[in-house]
Amino acid sequence: MKIAVDAMGGDHAPAVVVEGAIAAAHELPYEIVLVGAQDSLEEHLSRHKGVPKTISVYHAPESIGMNESPALSIRKKRNASINVAVRLAQEKKVEAVVSAGNTGAFVCAATLYLRLLPGIERAGIGVLFPTLKGMTLLIDAGANIDAKPSHLCQYGIMGDAFYRYILGCENPKVGLLNVGEEDAKGTDFIKETYKLLEDAAVKFVGNVEGHDLFRGECEVIVCDGFAGNVALKVSESLAETMGLFLKTELSKGLLNRLGALLSFSAFRALREKMDYAEYGGAPLLGIDGTCIICHGSSSGKAIKNAIRLAGYFINRGVNTHILEALHRH
């Protein structure tokens, strides 16, 4: 299996992307194609010893900044690493694409070059959140901010397939993100989505609230890309703020510092629990191909785990299962 990695995407590219790709090549039986500026990538690779032969470089002369307009970048920077990587998948030269670059540009390129799965109306980003009980998949975390009820219903079906075959859960519960749990709550948009999900071939458990994201009462939570993006970013920011605040407090005075030292393993466990790098990237569901989106500030470990997730996605036939579920629907 060949996986293309956008080597120029992310806050710490290409250094950490190269590092993550090398780690993946050591652990995983995949061929990895680093897509980006050839000279720079070869220079970065030369800094590492014993680079596996399963890593190669594919030249792409341009790259897209994190804040560039996705629509413009796809037209004006045809040879940017993310566009080139996705076209390699379109031409069947690779089977999956991993990128920590501009998310909007990745979604645009994937939709344009790889197209949506037959019957799917919009792609959605699925993000895994750690909960008290395990993991919850939130879909959509921001691919589609002008969503329709039918899109959200399909997110439920796709989220079910991903959770079922990647996380190995026989009958994942699917909830609809709302402002209250009662059936009659929410906007007309939400009420219409509710009806569609009731008829979908998923274990729909009705409305859930923001509270439920980290309580782990249901495995898949469906929402529009605007609300999902807010939920994702607010969570990241709060976890970071609480961590920083606690760190500051624990550095005050000898007792606190000594206590923190003794409790080191507890803090490490919390950090690991909250660290998205442990979970790899987020699947872009609904694309006729395999696209894994990584956080902009991904570490090498996050890149490695995203490559691993891309392999699972293909080997476990997530897209085939989505198509079967759509068929039943």
Place this chain on the structure above:
Amino acid sequence: MKIAVDAMGGDHAPAVVVEGAIAAAHELPYEIVLVGAQDSLEEHLSRHKGVPKTISVYHAPESIGMNESPALSIRKKRNASINVAVRLAQEKKVEAVVSAGNTGAFVCAATLYLRLLPGIERAGIGVLFPTLKGMTLLIDAGANIDAKPSHLCQYGIMGDAFYRYILGCENPKVGLLNVGEEDAKGTDFIKETYKLLEDAAVKFVGNVEGHDLFRGECEVIVCDGFAGNVALKVSESLAETMGLFLKTELSKGLLNRLGALLSFSAFRALREKMDYAEYGGAPLLGIDGTCIICHGSSSGKAIKNAIRLAGYFINRGVNTHILEALHRH
């Protein structure tokens, strides 16, 4: 000044509401009217020694459950504590209302009996979030889930007035919650709101993201009630989950337990920072009156601080300042 407190509202009512009201009466120069089932309230009051004479009881025979439909409860339970408390304000017998009960019912009763301030199109709930730098007011946290751009623009103006006069900030920065920081991001709804806020008499700093809520880069963040409700509930749930997880880890093994004991003051500081009880309740802005909404699971301390906030709201003339700002607008 007389303040009505819905004594039957909240998960631990009436016990903690009575407790909070007594604490407030000891500390603050206000008359407090506990509204609810007379017998029960008198019995609860009799459990406390030295109840200040500034506390009285006003009988309301019914109460509204946390999950009852707001629209129904206002028609079918005219004599529920929250409705009676708001009517006391309508009849000018009290100057403010505090409730930890059903938020939707409170918003409905306030809008129906007290009406909106002249020129205001919708009320919005403002919630204060602790940040690394101080506090950020998010408005709307869920009063109005079918919002229009003009509502959000008015939230900016009202949030500015509240922050300016309650938190004493000369020129609070106002941001619009979006999925990216660039001007061109977001739905048509957001783009229209952006234009309105540019022309409003507030220090509009443009789009902000979910990340910015806890970073404290701007003092007021405006959003529709759906996104705001998700942001609020996701935050509460994450803070709770991280706390529970850390507690569990810190109880594993002697070293962790000893460390936690030594670092006790750091954990207490974090808990205080994240504890909404410290900040009192959330103002319902836009109502021609003073309404403070408390969290359903409010402690006595939260009730006390909400009563204090109601006093500030009146003494500092927040509504007068809102009307002046609307006039300038």
